[in-house]
């Protein structure tokens with residue numbers, strides 16, 4: 001098994017400025033730092049290196065996405081504005097997405113990193129890959145940034161797989177704790193791309209990600225939202241994947257699966273209220289690897305999204321990449337015992353009710369495929 005790791009130090013130089021987490025600096029708040037900082041991601045890379053896992057991975061050098069590639073997912077007016085503001089002192093892409101000088105080029109490299117991972121897997125250079133990119137992408141809309149995301153990395157990678165590499169069906173599984181609104185909207189009327197988002201019910205963006213939003217027109221049925229209740233733990237997540245995600249993938253039969261890999265469903269995250277652990281992410285990765293092996297020759301790529309506990313995300317990231325590579329470094333998550341003992345880690349009835357409703361949507365894909 002060979003696993004690619006997309007990484008570039010420049011990802012860490014994307015400047016989100018000074019604020020107090022997401023509160024713009026001003027006279028009512030002492031400046032702290034923006035919560036979407038380099039720290040969490042750099043510390044994943046560092047733990048991958050210190051643990052010895054890096055020696056088992058194939059480093060993939062990202063290329064910048066081209067204008068043509070970015071314009072498959074965004075309006076020219078929006079892309080031009082980001083470039084103009086980035087060439088000056090920086091700006092705000094929209095809705096909590098400040099950026100500094102040079103962030104345009106770094107955002108191109110972030111989207112390009114996901115394309116690099118797609119090509120490496122489709123060319124058989126690696127079996128699977130983790131693109132540890134920054135800035136994230138799944139909230140970015142066609143004409144606006146949102147939620148720390150500038151360009152829609154995963155959507156741009158899907159367009160590449162479809163339009164350039166000629167794949168007929170691609171699936172995106174978004175386990176970031178926030179709704180993957182940008183990815184949903186990009187393919188809402190498209191039956192060739194199955195979008196699945198597992199998120200905390202009505203967290204961010206507000207009023208986004210309802211289970212009733214299932215796609216439109218030709219894409220009806222090809223968008224599945226699983227809005228889990230706040231407080232969901234490993235039991236709810238594993239059940240969601242076994243009862244909804246895997247059946248949906250089996251029915252859809254994608255040729256490639258992308259994971260929008262936010263690590264902000266962890267119990268230590270300040271921007272959500274879920275209870276996932278590093279071992280929970282390891283289990284989800286195992287489920288996804290088995291599904292990919294069964295359905296699409298193992299072609300699985302995870303593209304990094306959110307995750308705001310710099311202390312804890314490295315353990316989650318390491319667990320995922322270890323599982324992808326089939327290597328155990330022996331690094332123990334020192335918090336795992338504590339988090340696993342927290343009340344409510346097992347599947348609860350009110351969580352199962354949501355999962356059962358979503359499972360009906362997954363089953364509905366079978367009838368669509370038969371037509």
Ligand SMILES: [Zn+2]
Nearest residue numbers: 176178262306
């Ligand atoms: Zn998130």
